[in-house]
Amino acid sequence: MGLMKKSPAWRSAVAVQIALISAIAAAVFMGIYGIVSNHGSNGGDTTAASEQSSAGGADGSGSSDAKVEPFTSASAGSCVTWDINEDGSAASFKEVECSEQHRFEVSTVEDLSVYPTSEFGPDASRPALTRQHQLRDELCESATVSYLHSKWDPHGKYDIASILPPESAWNNGDRTLLCGLQTTDDHGVPQLTTGNVEASEQANLAKPGECLAIDDQQVPHVVDCAQPHQLETVSVIDLGKKFPDAYPDGKEMDKFLSDSCTAAAEDYLGGEEQLYQSTLQPFWGTVSEESWNGGTKSVNCSLVHARDDGGFSSITGAATGGRQALSIDGNPPEERPERNPIRDNKPAP
16 A cells, blocks of 8 residues: 555644654664663673573583583584573573574684683682673674674674573583673563574564553563553564665655655554544654664554653554554543545545
């Protein structure tokens, strides 16, 4: 379905709201791109989750046996995975093909026994989490970006992380440190993924039909649409198909996203009239040149309701249920003036 232009009254009314939305787009949607990736305030927890996941031993028992072998035999380009028990401990650590589901892609392997101090000698204790984070920053970040041939979006869904051997293996002399990439949930738990990171879309995207609530730290979380939220995802727009050769001009990119997101919102709700009656507005993210060069080419198109003060209203209910299913800041959607439906850029007779 092609884009149907708004009537002058509708266009002018929305223009003010879109301007308000655009003013906060960068702050909010940089968070959207980092949905549950925790690159910001929770970055340490992301790595900690991975490091702690191996602390109980490869089989969750704390024993050191042949099951630990995939950990020490992994090399750059390997993918490893493990099960997560109900108590958060790890089980069945193993190496798998990257085309299979896995939780971690290895970018480099470091032998801490040759570290240029005696810090990790035969009698040394396994480093605490604070030191593990320092080792990640010191040994993993540069090596991982190099492994990806600089194709890493620091605002995307993949975190640079590290894993140390479980306590039992460490005590038996294993000083292997795995550096690599993973994607996590809200709690920093490494999630299952497939494929190599360098060949993957790195944008952290919500799925069409999902609703997102933005917390006090401006971090979006997927919630049931019956719960208060600020955005309802309409579609994913792949900018790489429209601009395959190079990072696009900002105005050209925004024009394409405006047209594409508006058309997608109309398709999602069943037509331009349904979008008008919902009182919601199309909202799209942007991609910085840094993120583009790092592998992010897609953005979410969503529906929002903008407040006059520049913020987002709290919405409950799914927009697909019509205006009768929606509540805006605790109230029914405002009444819309009657008008002729829009057809081919002109009001119908």
